[in-house]
Amino acid sequence: MVSVPSPSHGAHSATPAEQPPTPVKLVIAGGFGVGKTTAVGSISDIRPLTTEAAITEVAAGVDDLTHTPGKSTTTVAMDFGCLTIDPTLKLYLFGTPGQDRFGFMWDDLVEGALGGLVIVDTRRLDDCYAAVDYFEHKNIPFAVAVNAFDGEVGDDLDEVRWTLDISEHVPLIVFDARRTGSVRDALLVVLDVALSRAEAAAAT
Amino acid sequence: MAVGGPAPHDAAGEAEGSAEPAGRARSIRPFLLTAGRVSGRGTAPPIPIETQVVSTSTGLSVLRTLTFEHHDIIAACRRPQSVAELAAQLRLHLNVVRVLAEDLCAAGHLAVHRPNAGTAQDLSVLRRVIDGLRAVPESRGTLRDSG
Numbered sequence: 001m002v003s004v005p006s007p008s009h010g011a012h013s014a015t016p017a018e019q020p021p022t023p024v025k026l027v028i029a030g031g032f033g034v035g036k037t038t039a040v041g042s043i044s045d046i047r048p049l050t051t052e053a054a055i056t057e058v059a060a061g062v063d064d065l066t067h068t069p070g071k072s073t074t075t076v077a078m079d080f081g082c083l084t085i086d087p088t089l090k091l092y093l094f095g096t097p098g099q100d101r102f103g104f105m106w107d108d109l110v111e112g113a114l115g116g117l118v119i120v121d122t123r124r125l126d127d128c129y130a131a132v133d134y135f136e137h138k139n140i141p142f143a144v145a146v147n148a149f150d151g152e153v154g155d156d157l158d159e160v161r162w163t164l165d166i167s168e169h170v171p172l173i174v175f176d177a178r179r180t181g182s183v184r185d186a187l188l189v190v191l192d193v194a195l196s197r198a199e200a201a202a203a204t
Numbered sequence: 205m206a207v208g209g210p211a212p213h214d215a216a217g218e219a220e221g222s223a224e225p226a227g228r229a230r231s232i233r234p235f236l237l238t239a240g241r242v243s244g245r246g247t248a249p250p251i252p253i254e255t256q257v258v259s260t261s262t263g264l265s266v267l268r269t270l271t272f273e274h275h276d277i278i279a280a281c282r283r284p285q286s287v288a289e290l291a292a293q294l295r296l297h298l299n300v301v302r303v304l305a306e307d308l309c310a311a312g313h314l315a316v317h318r319p320n321a322g323t324a325q326d327l328s329v330l331r332r333v334i335d336g337l338r339a340v341p342e343s344r345g346t347l348r349d350s351g
Binding site: 019020021022023024025043049050052053078080082083085086089091092094106107108109112113114131133138139178181184188191192194195198199201204 | 209234249250252253254255256257258264284285286288289291292293297298299317318319320321323326327330331332333334335337338340341342343345
């Protein structure tokens with residue numbers, strides 16, 4: 001096995017035609033049909049792309065990620081898009097698969113992410129427990145966004161927060177996955193969490 | 205000759221809202237292309253999905269001698285892109301692309317730019333992303349109809 005140096009420029013030190021941008025990523029999580037792909041498509045520079053990715057699925061839930069019985073790897077479709085911030089910085093948005101009540105582990109996808117947005121459909125709150133748990137366990141900056149289908153939110157936000165057992169410090173917002181500005185603002189909430197956390201870390 | 209790693213069944217039918225045919229990966233056994241190897245089995249962790257890859261001039265100069273997926277990858281990477289985009293474009297399993305990218309990198313045909321581990325906590329990067337997002341207009345107009 002050849003290990004890949006970081007960054008590697010190939011054995012012949014050939015100069016690539018273009019210097020690639022620094023890639024950063026946000027993860028969009030949530031249950032099946034909750035609007036992940038719609039949200040990605042609303043803000044992406046490109047139509048959302050799909051790739052097949054292998055994720056490790058945990059049949060027993062994610063209460064204890066360090067002792068996970070019954071792990072199995074499954075292949076799922078993952079939708080993603082991107083946003084060119086400037087020629088040297090490109091933001092990727094990965095809609096993570098995990099569309100059922102099984103727990104799931106996306107270490108592979110989430111490693112190095114700036115943060116995560118958990119999209120919630122108030123009619124099916126169960127579908128997003130796993131994602132909320134995951135980000136909390138992994139200590140990844142995240143926010144929870146209720147997708148306002150048809151402009152309506154079934155429950156009030158306090159009730160959603162209580163039902164999902166979301167900590168006080170986790171932002172909970174309402175947004176519309178179909179609207180660019182709304183998705184932009186939701187992602188900015190996530191990045192605010194990430195920035196304050198990074199600032200606090202830098203101050204110590 | 206055990207074919208290690210994930211044996212991808214054709215599970216693409218669950219894709220959320222992605223009816224576009226463009227998204228579908230081929231249903232041939234993808235890891236035949238990598239002789240059963242999976243990414244990240246050695247000392248190095250697998251290449252992150254956002255890793256940028258770009259063909260080297262060496263790779264482009266030998267492009268005509270390359271075949272199949274190797275050829276397609278080097279041809280596609282004239283412009284830098286992420287392994288995720290590359291996998292989507294070539295309709296290959298993400299982990300297959302990771303293995304092939306590492307092979308092509310070892311051969312000097314492809315430059316693989318692993319992201320720096322500290323980027324997610326980098327204050328200046330975070331601020332630039334925030335500023336960039338703030339500049340996104342309220343509506344994108346005609347880009348697409350709906351998801």
